[in-house]
Structure formats: structure tokens, C-alpha cells
Amino acid sequence: MARSLIVALAAAWLAWACPVPAATPGVTKPSLELRLLRPGVWIHTSYYTFPDGSIVPANGMVVRDGGGLLLVDTAWGEQLTVDLLDRIQREIKLPVRRAIVTHAHGDRLAGADVLRRRGVPVYALPQTISRAMAVGLAIPSDSLSGLRKTGDAEWLGAVEVLFPGPGHAPDNLMVWVPSARVLFGGCAVKSAASTSLGNLADADTKAWPEAIRRAMERYPTAEFIIPGRGAEGGKSLLTHTLELLGAPQ
Ligand SMILES: [Zn+2]
Numbered sequence: 001m002a003r004s005l006i007v008a009l010a011a012a013w014l015a016w017a018c019p020v021p022a023a024t025p026g027v028t029k030p031s032l033e034l035r036l037l038r039p040g041v042w043i044h045t046s047y048y049t050f051p052d053g054s055i056v057p058a059n060g061m062v063v064r065d066g067g068g069l070l071l072v073d074t075a076w077g078e079q080l081t082v083d084l085l086d087r088i089q090r091e092i093k094l095p096v097r098r099a100i101v102t103h104a105h106g107d108r109l110a111g112a113d114v115l116r117r118r119g120v121p122v123y124a125l126p127q128t129i130s131r132a133m134a135v136g137l138a139i140p141s142d143s144l145s146g147l148r149k150t151g152d153a154e155w156l157g158a159v160e161v162l163f164p165g166p167g168h169a170p171d172n173l174m175v176w177v178p179s180a181r182v183l184f185g186g187c188a189v190k191s192a193a194s195t196s197l198g199n200l201a202d203a204d205t206k207a208w209p210e211a212i213r214r215a216m217e218r219y220p221t222a223e224f225i226i227p228g229r230g231a232e233g234g235k236s237l238l239t240h241t242l243e244l245l246g247a248p249q
Pocket residue numbers: 103104105168169187
């Protein structure tokens with residue numbers, strides 16, 4: 001019997017004898033998700049496991065940008081970023097040509113070196129690059145030099161990148177996709193289910209409400225808001241974030 005046939009028969013027997021256990025709903029979670037939100041806009045979500053076993057999700061975005069794609073935030077880890085790029089290639093079938101990271105925390109830029117090794121430029125605020133260097137995180141390759149002060153915005157292909165001012169982090173950016181009326185608020189925006197402001201280690205809670213109001217004023221036609229964690233929603237996510245900040249709306 002040919003060796004390949006023996007291998008195939010053995011594999012078939014193993015599959016019958018040792019079925020893969022079915023996932024139990026609500027108990028197991030995939031480590032990575034990629035789903036279409038609007039034509040040309042996808043949300044990627046990666047799940048990071050902390051040493052104490054707690055699992056925390058992080059949202060990023062993929063946007064159709066000419067003949068390629070623009071990635072907003074890497075997955076939360078190098079291997080997950082490799083997996084994300086593989087999945088994008090398999091499911092969207094377009095090349096990632098550039099990336100933006102929306103502040104210097106691991107859930108935003110942990111995979112920046114993976115992108116650099118593949119020749120994909122990773123854009124960030126100059127402040128994000130210096131903060132990443134200071135704390136030993138992966139370093140974005142390219143500076144968004146047009147964003148110098150609070151309220152500055154710069155076009156990068158199909159999207160507008162806004163520095164709304166400090167909030168969750170001193171360098172948090174938002175990304176506007178006008179063709180789909182989608183605003184990626186990142187960690188400066190909380191999901192409807194959020195009952196707290198989350199990690200405040202680098203936050204500026206005094207300036208944060210102004211950052212949210214700036215986004216509201218600049219993007220009145222936004223229909224979909226993507227927060228850093230949790231489900232996307234409408235503009236009510238912006239007012240919900242103001243509520244959590246105890247700020248007038
Ligand atoms: Zn953060």
C-alpha cells in the first residue's frame with residue numbers, strides 16, 4: 001500500500017476516534033476575529049490573555065484604500081498580528097499597504113515589528129514614537145508630522161487622522177472613514193456596555209471631554225463609532241463616554 005494512502009487512512013481513523021471537542025458557547029473565545037462592518041471597512045478584534053488568566057479584547061480596523069488596505073492598530077501581540085495578516089490575505093485578498101497606530105500601548109502597536117519586517121510603513125504621532133521608545137514597545141516606523149497640536153488632522157489615503165487631544169492617553173488618535181461614515185474612536189471612546197473608563201494609567205481626564213466634543217463637532221455625519229474595546233455603536237458612544245467622565249454634554 002502506498003505510504004500516502006496509509007497516512008490518509010490513519011488520519012481518517014484518528015479523526016473518527018478522536019473528534020475535536022466542540023466549542024462550548026460562552027466558554028471558549030476565538031483569539032482573533034475579523035468581520036465586515038460596512039463596504040470597505042472591517043473590524044479586527046484580538047483577545048489578550050493576562051498572566052492571571054483574564055482575557056481582554058482590543059478592536060482595530062481595516063479600510064479599503066485604493067487597490068490595497070490600510071490597517072488601523074495591530075493585533076494585541078506579534079503572533080496575533082501574523083495571524084491577522086494571514087486572515088486578511090485569505091478573506092479580503094488585498095495587500096495591507098500601510099498602518100496607523102492610535103497610541104503607545106501594547107494593544108495598539110504590539111505587532112508593529114511584524115509589519116516593519118513585511119515592509120509595511122506604520123504611521124504614528126511623533127509623541128507615540130517617543131513614548132514607545134521610552135517604555136520599550138515596538139516602534140512605529142513613520143511619523144504623522146502634520147499632527148503637531150490638539151485638533152490637527154491629516155489625510156492618509158482614504159481616511160482622515162485626527163489628534164483630538166489627550167484623553168485615554170496623551171497621544172490618542174481617531175480615524176475617520178468618510179466613505180462609510182465610520183469613526184474609529186479607539187480607546188478614547190467607551191462601548192455602551194462600559195461602566196468605567198478602564199485603564200487610566202496614562203489618561204488625562206480633564207482634557208478627555210474636550211477631545212470627545214472635538215470629534216463630535218468635526219464628524220457630525222458619523223453613523224458608526226468603533227471603541228477600543230467592545231461593540232461598535234452610534235454617536236451615543238460619544239455621549240456615553242462623556243457621561244462616564246462626568247462631563248456635561
Ligand atoms: Zn491604551
